[in-house]
Each structure stands twice: as C-alpha cells, then as structure tokens.
Amino acid sequence: MSYTNLFSTIRTGTKNPTFKTFMKTHWQIFSRQYIPHVAGKPSDSVRKFKPLFYRNFGICFNVLQKNGSHLKVLQSNPLFHPMKGGSCRYFRTSASNYNSEDPNKKPEDDDESKTSLLAKSIIWLMMAYIAVTLLSLSFPNSNQPEVLRFVSWHEFLYHILAKGEVEEVVVNPEMDLVTIYVHDGAVIKGRKVEHKTYHMKIADIEKFEEKLREAEKNFGIMTGSGVPVVYERSQESVWLLLLSLIAACLMTMLLFRNVQIKSPPTMDFFSQMGRAKFTIVDSLTGSGKGVQFRDVAGLKEAKIEIMEFVDYLKRPERYKTLGAKVPKGVLLLGPPGCGKTMLAKAVATEAKVPFLAMAGSEFIEMIGGLGAARVRDLFKEGRKRAPCIIYIDEIDAIGRKRSGTSAGEGVTGEGEQTLNQLLVELDGMATKEGVIMLASTNRADVLDKALLRPGRFDRHILIDLPTLQERKEIFEQHLKSISLELSPDKYSDRLASLTPGFSGADIANVCNEAALYAARNQKKQVSASDLEYAVERVVGGTEKRSKVITPSEKRVIAFHECGHALIGWLMKYTDALMKVSIVPRTTNVLGFAQYLPSDQKLYSSEELFERMCMALGGRVAETIVFNHVSTGAEDDLKKVTKMAYAQIKQYGMDEVVGPLSFPTDEEINSNFIGKKPYSKRLARTIDEQARFLIARAHKKAETVLLENRDKLNVLAEELLKREVLNYDDIVKLIGPPAHGKKVLIEAVDFGPLDESAKQSKSGPDEASS
Numbered sequence: 145m146s147y148t149n150l151f152s153t154i155r156t157g158t159k160n161p162t163f164k165t166f167m168k169t170h171w172q173i174f175s176r177q178y179i180p181h182v183a184g185k186p187s188d189s190v191r192k193f194k195p196l197f198y199r200n201f202g203i204c205f206n207v208l209q210k211n212g213s214h215l216k217v218l219q220s221n222p223l224f225h226p227m228k229g230g231s232c233r234y235f236r237t238s239a240s241n242y243n244s245e246d247p248n249k250k251p252e253d254d255d256e257s258k259t260s261l262l263a264k265s266i267i268w269l270m271m272a273y274i275a276v277t278l279l280s281l282s283f284p285n286s287n288q289p290e291v292l293r294f295v296s297w298h299e300f301l302y303h304i305l306a307k308g309e310v311e312e313v314v315v316n317p318e319m320d321l322v323t324i325y326v327h328d329g330a331v332i333k334g335r336k337v338e339h340k341t342y343h344m345k346i347a348d349i350e351k352f353e354e355k356l357r358e359a360e361k362n363f364g365i366m367t368g369s370g371v372p373v374v375y376e377r378s379q380e381s382v383w384l385l386l387l388s389l390i391a392a393c394l395m396t397m398l399l400f401r402n403v404q405i406k407s408p409p410t411m412d413f414f415s416q417m418g419r420a421k422f423t424i425v426d427s428l429t430g431s432g433k434g435v436q437f438r439d440v441a442g443l444k445e446a447k448i449e450i451m452e453f454v455d456y457l458k459r460p461e462r463y464k465t466l467g468a469k470v471p472k473g474v475l476l477l478g479p480p481g482c483g484k485t486m487l488a489k490a491v492a493t494e495a496k497v498p499f500l501a502m503a504g505s506e507f508i509e510m511i512g513g514l515g516a517a518r519v520r521d522l523f524k525e526g527r528k529r530a531p532c533i534i535y536i537d538e539i540d541a542i543g544r545k546r547s548g549t550s551a552g553e554g555v556t557g558e559g560e561q562t563l564n565q566l567l568v569e570l571d572g573m574a575t576k577e578g579v580i581m582l583a584s585t586n587r588a589d590v591l592d593k594a595l596l597r598p599g600r601f602d603r604h605i606l607i608d609l610p611t612l613q614e615r616k617e618i619f620e621q622h623l624k625s626i627s628l629e630l631s632p633d634k635y636s637d638r639l640a641s642l643t644p645g646f647s648g649a650d651i652a653n654v655c656n657e658a659a660l661y662a663a664r665n666q667k668k669q670v671s672a673s674d675l676e677y678a679v680e681r682v683v684g685g686t687e688k689r690s691k692v693i694t695p696s697e698k699r700v701i702a703f704h705e706c707g708h709a710l711i712g713w714l715m716k717y718t719d720a721l722m723k724v725s726i727v728p729r730t731t732n733v734l735g736f737a738q739y740l741p742s743d744q745k746l747y748s749s750e751e752l753f754e755r756m757c758m759a760l761g762g763r764v765a766e767t768i769v770f771n772h773v774s775t776g777a778e779d780d781l782k783k784v785t786k787m788a789y790a791q792i793k794q795y796g797m798d799e800v801v802g803p804l805s806f807p808t809d810e811e812i813n814s815n816f817i818g819k820k821p822y823s824k825r826l827a828r829t830i831d832e833q834a835r836f837l838i839a840r841a842h843k844k845a846e847t848v849l850l851e852n853r854d855k856l857n858v859l860a861e862e863l864l865k866r867e868v869l870n871y872d873d874i875v876k877l878i879g880p881p882a883h884g885k886k887v888l889i890e891a892v893d894f895g896p897l898d899e900s901a902k903q904s905k906s907g908p909d910e911a912s913s
Contacts, residue, residue: 294343300324301359303332304342310371311340313356317375320349424500435489441621442614442648443483446607450474450487453580454495457531471602473570473581475539477588478607481649484584487607488535491582498532500525504541507562515542515562523569523579530578539583542566543591563592570600609647615640618648622655629669641740642679642722654678684736685729693728699864700766701726701735704776706859707765708737711848712758713874716883717751724859725868734776749797752787756841757848759784764845765856784841788834798833801826 295304304310309330314323324342331337346352353373360370437447456463456470463470476484492499502522507515526534536542542562570581583601585591595601610618616636623632643651657678662670693701705724712718719739726735763777796803812820820827849856855878862877863869869877 293339293341294345295324297344297346300342300344304330305356305359305371306363307331312372312374314374314376315349315352317349320346322346322349322352424498435486436493437490439621440483440486440490441617442610443487443607444614446476446487446605447490449603449605450491451494453533453582454491457495457497457533457580460531470580472599473583473601473603475588475596475601475604476582476584476607477604478586479609479647480586481647482607482609483648484586484607485537486648488537488582488584491533492535495533498526498529499535500529500532501535501537504536504538504543507542508558513558513561515558516565519562519565519569526579531580532578533580533582535582535584537584539595540585540587540590543583543585543595545590545592563595567594567600570595609645610651612640612644615643615646615651618651619655622652626655626659627669629671635672635675639675639679644740646682650682654682657681680723680738683738684725684733688728691728693734697734698726699860700770700774701776702860702863703765703769703856704762704774705735705737706856706863707761707763707845707849708758709761709874710765710852710856710859710878711761711845712737712739713878714848714852714882715754715757717748717754718758720881720885721871721874723868723870724863724874726863727867749791749795752791752797753837753841753844756784756787756838757845759787760838760842760845761849764842764849768846768849768853769856769860784838785834788837789830791837792830792833798837800833801830 304324304326307330309326309332310324311327312325314325315321316323322344324344326332326337326340326342328340329336330340356373357367357370361367437451440447453470453474460470476487478484488501492501500522507518509515522534526532542559543566544559544563546560546563581601588604596604616639619636619639620632623635628635639651639654643654646654654675655678658670658674661677661681662674665674667674705726709721709724712721721737722740723738724736725738728734729736759780760777762780763773766773766777791797792801793804793806794808796805806820806822822830858877859869859874862873866873
C-alpha cells in the first residue's frame with residue numbers, strides 16, 4: 145500500500161467532521177506541494193532524512209496506536225512491519241503514565257477534552273505522513289525514478305522540444321527549477337525512454353518563457369500551439385510555510401505540555417487540595433435547593449434584619465442614593481437547631497445572586513497552609529461572581545480566639561493562619577465591594593474580637609429559642625406535611641404549650657416521631673395520642689417495660705418521684721406538674737416527673753430556693769421512708785449544686801460573699817488557664833455558703849414532706865399500681881395545688897382523645913398489656 149492509499153484510507157475511516165474538513169483542504173494542499181518539493185532534492189538530501197525518520201518514527205507509531213481505526217490501517221501496510229519489533233520510546237500525551245507491561249490499561253483521571261485530543265491526533269498524523277513520504281523516497285518503487293534526471297538547455301531545446309515530445313513544463317521560480325513532462329513512449333536521442341520527468345536548472349528563470357516562445361517560433365511552432373507552461377508561484381510556498389509554522393507552534397505547545405506532565409504529580413495534587421470545596425446555589429442556573437422565607441416559621445425579627453441584605457442586592461441604588469453602605473458581614477448567633485442554616489438557605493434563594501456555601505470544618509486539614517489557601521480561593525471565586533454571598537457554617541471552627549500562649553510560642557498555628565487570611569479577605573487592603581459575608585455559629589463566646597468588629601461582621605443577629613407563638617407557627621409548618629385527623633391549628637396550641645425550651649429541630653423531631661409511631665401502629669392518620677407520645681418520647685425517652693426492676697427498687701423509685709411531685713405541688717414558685725411516671729426509659733431513666741415550665745426569664749432568690757427544694761424532694765423522701773439514700777439522686781444533686789454556686793458566684797445573692805460575680809468554671813479553664821480570679825480564702829467561703837444553702841433547702845424539703853407524709857404515701861401507692869399519674873389523677877388523690885392552679889402557660893387540651901389515648905390512662909392491667 146502506498147502512502148497515498150494509506151492516508152486516503154485514514155481520511156475515509158475518520159468520522160469526525162472537523163477532521164474531514166481538514167483532510168479535504170489543508171491536507172490535500174500539503175500532500176500536493178510537499179512531495180514534489182522533497183522529490184526535487186538530490187538523492188543525497190533525501191538520504192539525510194533517513195536518520196530523522198528512524199529516530200521519530202517510533203514515536204509516531206506508538207502515538208497512532210492509541211487510535212484503533214488508524215492502527216488497523218497502519219498495521220496493514222507492509223512498510224510498518226519492520227518497525228513493530230524494533231525498540232522505541234513512549235511519548236506521553238496526557239498526565240497519566242504509560243505502562244509498558246500493560247498497554248491496554250486506560251489512563252486514570254484524564255481530563256483532556258475531545259478537542260485537544262483531536263488536535264494532537266492531527267499533529268501526529270502529519271508527522272506520520274512526513275515519515276511515510278520520506279520512507280517512500282528512501283525505498284523507490286515503480287512509480288518513482290531511481291535517479292533524478294537533469295538536462296541542459298541545449299538538450300531540452302534540440303532533443304526534446306524540437307522532436308515535439310514535451311507535454312508540459314512546470315516552472316518553480318523560487319528554486320530556479322523547471323520540470324519537464326514528456327509524452328508517454330517519448331523517443332529521445334533515438335531511444336524510447338521510460339521516464340516522463342526531466343529537470344532543468346535555469347539561471348534567469350523570469351525570462352524562461354520568453355526564451356521558450358522564441359525557440360518555438362524558430363522551430364516553426366505557431367503561437368498558441370506551444371508547450372503549456374505552469375508556474376508554481378509563491379502561493380504554494382506560503383501554504384507550505386504556513387503549515388510549517390502551524391506545525392512548529394503545535395509542537396512547541398506539546399513540548400511545554402510535556403514539561404508540565406514531567407513535573408511531579410504531587411504538585412497537581414496539592415494544587416487541587418488548595419481549592420475551596422464550596423456548594424453553589426444560583427437561582428439563575430437552577431443549582432442548589434430552594435428554601436424561601438415563607439418556609440421559615442417564626443424568627444420574625446431575624447427575617448426582617450436579614451431581608452435588608454436581600455433588598456440591597458436586588459435594589460442597591462435605593463441605598464447608594466442615600467450614601468448608605470451595606471454591612472460587609474452578618475453573623476447569625478443562637479443555640480443549636482434554631483434555624484440559622486435554614487435562614488441562610490432562604491437568603492440564598494431570595495437574593496437572586498450566587499450563594500457560595502462552605503462549612504468551617506472544611507478549611508482545616510492536617511497539611512499546613514491549606515486553610516489559608518482555601519479561604520483565598522473561596523473569596524476569589526466569590527469576586528468572580530460578584531455580587532454574591534459567601535456563607536460559612538459553624539465559623540467557630542476557624543474563628544476561635546488567637547492566643548499568644550500557645551504550645552509553639554511565637555509560631556502561628558494552622559488555625560490562626562486561616563483566621564488571619566479570613567480577616568484580610570473581609571476587610572483588608574485589597575478588599576472590594578460586591579461580596580457579602582454570612583456566617584453562623586452557636587459558640588459566639590469563642591470567636592476572635594477582630595472577627596466581630598464593624599467592617600467585618602458588622603451586624604450580629606441573635607436567633608434564640610422560639611417563643612410560644614413561634615412554636616405554634618413552627619408546629620403548624622411541620623404538621624402540614626403530615627396526614628392528620630384534624631387541621632394543624634387544632635394541635636398547635638397544646639403542642640406549643642407542652643414544649644417550652646424546644647428548638648425548631650426538636651419540634652421537627654416531635655412531628656416526625658408522631659408520624660413514625662402512627663405508622664408503627666398501622667394507622668392511616670396521626671392522632672392526638674401519637675403527638676402526646678412523641679412529646680413524651682423526646683422529653684424522657686422511649687418506654688422500656690421489658691427492663692427488669694425488682695419490687696424493692698420499684699418502690700424506691702415510686703417514693704422518689706412522688707417526693708419531687710409533692711413538693712412541686714405544695715410550693716408556690718415551682719413549675720406546674722403534668723405527669724409522673726415510673727416506667728423505665730431507654731435513656732437509663734427509671735422514672736421521671738414531667739412539668740410544664742414557663743417562659744420565665746428572671747428568677748428571684750426565693751424562686752431558685754424552692755426549685756432547689758423540689759430537686760432534693762426525691763432524696764429527702766427516700767430518707768424519710770427507707771432511712772437511707774440511693775444512687776438515683778445523682779442527677780438531682782448535680783442540678784442543686786450548680787444552682788447553689790450560681791447564686792453565690794454569678795448572681796450575687798449571698799449575703800456573706802456579697803454582690804460579686806465571677807466567671808464559670810468553663811470560662812476560667814478557657815480564659816484564665818485554670819487560675820481562679822479570686823483568693824483561696826474566698827473560694828473556701830464560697831464552698832461553705834454553697835453547702836449551707838443546700839443544707840437549708842434539704843431541711844425545707846424534709847419539713848414539707850414530714851408534714852404531708854400521708855399524701856406522700858397515697859401518691860406512691862397509687863403510682864405503684866398504675867405506673868403513670870397525670871394532673872387530674874393527682875387532683876383526685878390529694879386535692880388541688882396548695883397555691884392554686886399553676887397555669888403559667890395555658891395548656892390547651894386536644895379535645896376528646898381516641899381509644900388508644902384512653903387506654904393509656906386506664907388501670908395497671910390494661911396499661912401494661
């Protein structure tokens with residue numbers, strides 16, 4: 145197969161339209177011009193190409209092996225058979241390494257596009273075509289003369305032109321070369337020649353045609369009947385030069401690419417690690433999940449403040465005309481589960497600008513410098529998309545206070561480098577407008593002061609636990625997606641009153657637990673009893689009736705819980721009792737008393753004292769009835785101790801210590817490095833007053849229970865029988881509370897309960913079945 149047929153087959157077998165267009169235009173010009181150009185050189189010049197060919201052909205062949213269709217064509221050509229067994233080196237065309245032991249192994253993580261692969265294929269095809277051309281010239285066949293025949297002007301004039309054997313003359317002015325084509329079967333110097341081509345060097349090539357026509361006139365050849373003269377002018381050379389330049393540029397690009405590939409693969413790995421792994425929410429492109437402000441129940445004040453930023457991004461001219469500047473950063477503060485992240489998602493949807501979200505924990509890695517690099521990359525991407533919002537969730541992971549007393553004195557840690565870079569990006573020399581920072585945390589006390597100053601996080605929005613009205617709205621929002629017997633507003637009032645101190649996440653969990661419980665009982669709709677069960681499960685845990693408790697332990701638990709309930713029932717400033725139970729729970733709770741706490745924010749010393757008495761009621765009841773105490777009062781003692789020390793050390797409610805306030809133990813350990821900000825003598829006084837206050841509360845609880853020993857026995861015996869007593873049951877047994885019905889929060893009833901709820905209030909036999 146000749147080189148012409150070879151590349152004709154390649155051109156036909158290639159289905160890519162871009163490659164076909166190339167083969168039909170530039171490739172044909174190249175093949176038509178380059179081969180005669182090489183063919184016009186002496187044999188010695190041709191032989192000089194052989195070392196170049198043998199040096200580069202191995203590269204061409206192995207690269208072309210990566211194209212299956214081209215490989216079959218090349219392997220069918222006998223010209224390539226001797227090269228298959230020869231030694232050759234591999235040339236990399238991608239970042240993956242070539243495996244000589246397994247040539248069929250596919251390169252991993254090859255991110256080269258189809259366009260670049262096509263361009264490389266064309267380059268290697270051009271190189272292979274040149275190689276095949278040189279090979280054809282090096283190994284002559286019947287279609288090519290062994291020796292290039294040159295004739296003089298005299299021989300051409302009298303032995304060829306005069307005999308009428310000239311078919312066509314091709315003039316190449318750039319090379320001062322004339323190519324003479326004779327007729328088939330031409331007779332020159334009395335002999336029939338087999339060669340159709342002769343070459344002739346002309347000194348004055350511009351006057352060649354003039355001399356030729358003059359000679360024809362002398363030979364009696366009429367004007368118009370002379371030999372056709374064809375000029376190969378500069379256009380052909382320009383094409384050849386242009387192709388050479390293109391090939392040189394492409395080869396240079398490949399050379400640089402090869403240098404990059406030879407660089408250590410770890411460098412590319414580290415550059416990828418330095419990229420910020422953010423999540424983008426863009427309403428224009430439809431990426432990201434959409435949560436709107438109407439989906440966020442409650443948080444009225446927080447939504448009003450945060451919507452100012454949304455309005456600024458939508459209508460900035462309204463603020464710029466007044467000379468107002470939008471705050472550069474907003475920090476969402478509050479306890480866990482109160483809706484900080486959900487509010488940020490709503491901002492992402494409502495702002496109609498790109499929203500780049502990233503967690504604070506994703507900045508810090510084991511390798512030093514990655515945190516600062518990711519901060520730079522995050523803000524770089526944000527500036528590209530300006531105006532946009534950058535959101536960092538749990539920013540306390542990178543925004544903690546910097547300390548000069550770290551383990552490496554004088555050395556900046558990885559976390560501090562990340563924080564410093566964040567401070568520079570928020571308000572540094574190169575800071576530009578158009579990027580608004582949004583962050584959230586539930587640990588505002590550990591954040592660095594430089595991060596909280598105006599110019600960085602200008603506005604701090606507190607998202608606290610929901611109020612009664614907000615809990616009602618949140619319950620209605622979550623109950624919309626649940627199949628209920630009645631409308632959500634029929635349940636929301638009571639559920640809101642039963643769940644003071646619950647966050648939005650807790651409320652969502654209650655609604656989900658109710659649906660799961662109804663599905664477990666094969667109900668078609670969620671009822672009031674399912675919602676009551678869900679609240680009880682979240683507060684105290686799941687009932688575990690299979691847990692083995694001895695009768696003596698059960699009796700101790702009953703009197704312990706009744707001691708709590710009775711003191712809370714008889715004292716004035718305690719919370720209203722809702723239910724007392726001795727059913728074991730999965731949270732290792734053997735019994736509990738459920739109260740209806742208020743949304744009260746301020747407490748007096750009398751109120752705190754009575755709460756201490758109620759917490760000690762269980763331990764006191766054990767002492768009175770059994771004359772000993774058990775380990776069940778451990779949690780009660782922790783609460784009482786904390787309340788006593790808080791009154792003395794923080795609230796200034798002790799007469800001996802006086803109106804002083806000291807940091808908590810956690811603050812002392814973090815800020816004062818374990819050193820207490822008061823003397824040992826004062827510490828001893830604080831301990832003595834705490835013991836005195838607890839002893840006084842213990843005595844008060846003991847007095848109340850001794851005066852009402854009969855009520856304690858009645859409650860405990862009934863609780864042993866029924867295991868669960870609610871508010872109405874206690875009223876029937878010992879009468880109403882001593883200081884009137886405690887309705888600090890109105891607990892609205894659901895109305896008539898279903899059969900399952902009635903069964904839960906029945907006697908011990910039915911309740912345990």
